[in-house]
Amino acid sequence: MTYRFDFGVLLPFWEQFLRGCGLTILLATCSIVIGLAIGIVTALAKGSLFRSVRLIATSYVELIRNTPFLVQVFFIYFGLPTLGLALKPWSAAILALSVNCGAFAAEVIRGGIDAIPKGQYEAGAALGLKPLQVFRYIVLKPALRIIFPALSGQFVLALLTTSIVSSISAEELTAVAQSLDTMTFRSFEIYIVATALYLAMSLMFATIFKLVNRACFSYLVK
Template identity: 40%
Template sequence: MNYSFNFAAVLAYWPLLLEGIWVTLRLTAITTVLGILIGAFCAVVRTGGPKWAQVIVTAYVEFIRNTPLLIQSYFLIFGIASMGIRLPIFVGAAIALTVNIGAYTTEIVRAGIESINKGQLEAAECLGLSKVQTYLHVIIRPALERVYPALTSQYVLLMLASSILSAVGVEELFGISNRIQSETFRNFEIFVVLGVIYLVLSVLVRGAFFLFGQLIFPRRRKLGTPL
């Protein structure tokens, strides 16, 4: 084997790599916030909403969970454009990822809601809490606390899955690496560098979720429960 490794040729493109990292992190942050909001809302609807709304949410969840992200991204990004609505590619990518992760979040949060003891709901009713107060403080918050480790893993996977969007023209980290690869022809080196970067990003995202969980779930912080 006469292959000569040259990581310097790849690392010379560090400004482009930083640009790709920034796009990946922005996509992850935006879709995390929107995905949790959509997932929590849909989970509430699916567990206690009107029948017609439950049917719509169920259809949405099943369709998204049983089709590839790449196909969803293609239809959302190029489908919107074909209707004459011109969106920046970053916005289209954020919409595609949000729609995708919202479905998975719905199922995770739904599992948390269904784990709430019915006695707690009866106690909330006896205390005179309104429906909004009951949902916020007795259902949603404890449900999110219980499934928070699963949500953390799901959103780390979301960050990694954003690399798929390079196939539809999004210049996140993986998309940028394709440009570097075409200019340097250093396939092995670029994938090694990518692997290290994604590993570091995964640790950082998981650490950010841990710190956020410590902030919003004081009971876990006091008990030292891992997130």
């Protein structure tokens, strides 16, 4: 049987595809911002003087990094309601992505912090800086320069990972593609277009982050 490609059938739905791209970018952005906050707190907790705090932080990172993201999504969306916490698909998607991003970001941030020589901590203390000031000005800024490429990659990864939340009916590009598939029955063409859009978004943001790193980052770490 010969299959005839007909991408023209999809032209009336270009707005839906663009809307799906916008929702995907918004979902990834919200998740990575919250995830970075979680990651910073977790990285600091892993370096805490209290063993119990270190244990909690390490357990969280290992649990998230060593379990499938789809299981995490299902646990939040289908499991939490049994504890009285029912979330809407988009809220569950943001929570799942943020918790996932936070665990991976924590290791990236911790690696950057560990790369800072211990002598810089002592120099900051000798200057009379408070611990928070030492972390902000002497540790975090140089570490940010080291970890920026990895965090950029984490954003692109989060962008692609958003496709999994379509399994709980959270609206983004993959969910839009699935909806259009049921309307047009043009699966091959629809998922080729969806693949091309994911690729375009990934390359676009990778290029943007490279330009930011090259043109602006030296200013940010002064």
